[in-house]
Amino acid sequence: MRIISTETLKPRIKEIRFSLYLLQRNKLTQMALFIVIGLFITALIAPYTVPYPSHIRDEAIPSKKLLEPSAQFYFGTDELGRDIFSRVLYGTRISLNTAILSVGLALLIGVPLGAIAGTIGGWIDELIMRITDIFLSFPPLLLAIAIVSVMGPSLQNAMLAIALSWWPWYTRLVRGQAISLKERKFIHAAEAIGTSPAKIIFSHIIPNTISPVIVQASMDMGGVILTIASLSFLGLGAQSPTPEWGLMISTSRNYFLNAWWYSVFPGIAIFITVLSFNLLGDGFREILDPKTRKN
Template sequence: MTITQKKPEPALKAFVPFGEGPLGRLGRVLRTDSLAAVGIGLILLMVVLAVFGQWIAPFPEQGMGQTNISQRNLAPGALHWLGTDQLGRDVLSRIVMGARPALTVSLFVVAIAALIGVPLGAIAGYRGGWLDEVLMRITEVFQSFPPLLLAMVTVAVLGPSMTNAGIALAICWWPWYARLVRAEARSLRDRPFVEAARAMGVPTWKIIGQHILRNCSTPILVQATVDVGSVILAAGSLAFIGLGAQPPSPDWGLMVAEGRGMVLTSWWISTFPGLAIFLATLGFNLLGDALRDYFDPRQVKR
């Protein structure tokens, strides 16, 4: 008699119910927090304007600085929805064309600040000792100055331009990432999985990269998202006082400065660019709050 062996049944794959995965969790955040949806919508609008601005703007040549003196200081109407400025340039076109430099500079500043601050904070928090003391004292020197004041001094030395304003803001912003990552690294360096990796002889650089920085990614992402909006506001402030973008660049802060002297007679020249700065900053702050709620494992199901 032949004995036939029963084939083993294939292992059942883990089934994640609909609504319990990352997409479902993100959907719950958007359903329960309408402000998060508003923030995402504002960011998407800014990205669309930055990418397709030259095709969206009604008068792209005016958006880049071409003047039309015969139509100066026109109130909002059918042809110029947001009016024209003192040089006859369409305000809506300049706002649309200004989305790209605003987004580009803010992303550049946040990226440079993170590239400087994150490694320094991770090394200081993980190694501790004299290295931690030296790096943190350097960080505190930069933090002892008000960020905008330090940026103003740096731009004054380098010369007023959008590029120099971005460099100055990056110099002001990196200490916050160093402090954030250092605090996270200090709490992670004594965890069992880090001690196990250290006992197995894993190189220090690999522990920092795979165990420390990977577990710091969530607070870094949330902070970076919020900082993009803050940098847009700071860059606009530098342009407002003449230390950022220079005419005829379509910079929102510069547009506010150009219309401040006529705010009572031609209020639209400075009001609408200021509103653009407000909405961009608000959108990134709301998106940062949504990301924090999305990545927080302690969020309960609603």
């Protein structure tokens, strides 16, 4: 069993304390962190707390269609008489799930490829980076639209399309980190004692690229949620009756002049979520990146 000495722990404890100090000083990051935590709690408990669980499905209540916000229906109702508050609340779960899975899949593809390219170099580096450049030559949203158009419109295909259009950014980020890390003394020491390249990559290179990857992933969460909403708005993502925010805004276009609340509240949910993740990503960059830390 490996025993960590007190001398080894002291720098780590000091680093954690300094990071907490930076977090405490940054009020915007604190606010964003609280909102994001609240969003995750909402996503977890949404199936059990929505006022009208049956309204999540394609249930029609003609007598209550397009009602204004009230004490009974906080965000009003839609064209089928469903409670918009319940659907927006449940949509938090859908948006966060799809964003986490999309970013997670992009990380699983991009991080190992970037570490391999930067560590091994040579023709393997050239091959991986030329493939990466091909993907990067297309805007992520346009590439995602093209992929979903080929695979067929669905939320699952939208998630896969976003992951396939997002992984090159992580590959380039990790590759740059790996090129710098492989010149460090501890990597040379590992090579000198005969450590295999695979072990060096997965035990030394990748763990030491975690900080910039966390920053990039936290900032990408907002972008991915916005991209998923955009694909659903275009009819390429979530399909009815799924209460996805982008799909709700798309459906509400026909009723905007008479029922403003139908599109406004899902739009506010997207705005708050994306802004919170962007602010959180900026805060993490200040806390985790020594180059951007403020003394």
